[in-house]
Amino acid sequence: MTVTTIATQPIAGQKPGTSGLRKKTPVFMGVHYLENFVQSIFDVVGAAGKTFVLGGDGRYFNDRAAQVILRMAAANGAARIIVGQGALLSTPAASHLIRLNKTDGGIIMSASHNPGGPHEDFGVKFNMPNGGPAPEAVTEAMFDRTTRISEYRIVEAQDIDLSRIGRTHLGDMVVDVVDPVSDYATLMESLFDFDAIRAMFARGFRMRMDSMCAVTGPYAVEILERRLGAAPGTCVNATPLPDFGGMHPDPNPTWAKALMDEMFGPAAPDFGAASDGDGDRNMVVGRGIYVSPSDSLAVLAANAHLAKGYKAGLKGVARSMPTSAAADRVADALGIGKYETPTGWKFFGNLLDAGRATICGEESFGTGSDHVREKDGLWAILLWLNILAVRGESVADILKAHWARFGRNYYSRHDFEAIETARADAMMADLRGRLASLPGAQIEGMTIAAADDFAYTDPVDGSVSLKQGVRILFADGSRIVLRLSGTGTEGATLRVYLERYVAGPDGLDRDAQEALAPVIRAAHALAGITRFTGREAPNVVT
Ligand code: G1P
């Protein structure tokens, strides 16, 4: 085996964001681009003698990038790589394999819910030995490395055949090609009551699972149709394609419109679900009723004990700061811990590792538990199915009963995408500069009670994360949060999170946008969104 050391130069802007390094595919395919970042990963975490998991969501360049990463791992002295067949692994399945095999971490090739293809997005992220995303200190060190890199190592070799399960070698390095689905499916079987779900399907329960031509297709077919007996054809768009069939694999009402139309149409099945590019996000929909991710987290937390993996109860519930407070009300009622973390799954890792939280969620269609260290789309869908099977009620009935008991946190997120970065920064700077003067002010008939820039001190390791988003809290419990996305690849994306609490039993059954109208108007007025960005309305509303 010949190891070649190739001279290279730093490439500007290889800064990993909320979930790894994400760029346009042609950028990633550029000379030395992927290689520089992968070498920087190995330089920071060390490769000699180590075992890593490797897989991705199947998007364009996934297969080529996997071969490069394998050759570089061998050249850097890695002992063993466990790679999903076809270089496929969903993010939660990769997290599970890292933990199950007690490896030194893993490399996941994905740009999550961003479109894929020769002109769309690609990404690479590193997950730690606990199965979770690399913390900021590690990604910062990787970034620092990319700014000083002068060479990378790669072996000269033929491509490894990743289509066949089994063990091969690349020089001294062992390459184990594994079935991407089976270990994950076994884990799901250990957490959920498959017999009860199977019986529900046998009684005629109908479901639609839309994998959006991304990685969860094979997982959904195996688990839902083969192991749980859902009718053949329950899973649609179930073959992962390099361009996701032209779909935007982001499971929300805008991008999973076909599913929404079906669930609100005359022949709607009992339950609908969709997942994103790499399988960590989920959207659930009942017949004629949409479940917001914040409500989904709260319902799952309130009912998790109905599934065998959680029958001992939850240790705590964690949510990202912009996620609605619905889950907090459940935590209070259960008398368990509640945690509010910055945006990004990595902040849940310490709480899960320390046994403080069992279930976590974000408003951005991410829900998960301590079974892995990533959010997990199919996990959430299966927990919903388990709850539906035990309770024997419809999604609508379960949601309405939940709101009647806990009250309803009307909630919506408005995204203003591809804004000129300078304009978005100016708006946030202006707003931050005025925060101290806001408390006491009246707007839209509401009084501002507090305004701050969210700062988080990790209760486990004491690390501090500043400037995590502007919060404006009103005396009536309503809330506005504004922050800029850390995952966009074009200009800046402004996210405006809107929330209003209504206690039952009256006023629980309104349209969310209508119920939130005064809060939306207040957000525009307080931040000057149109004045700064030129935008009057959001591009995506979830
Ligand atoms: C977005 C979501 C965030 C999620 C992240 C990775 O990040 O808002 O909740 O953790 O994607 O999936 P953002 O673009 O807002 O920084």
Ligand code: ZN
């Ligand atoms: Zn994702």
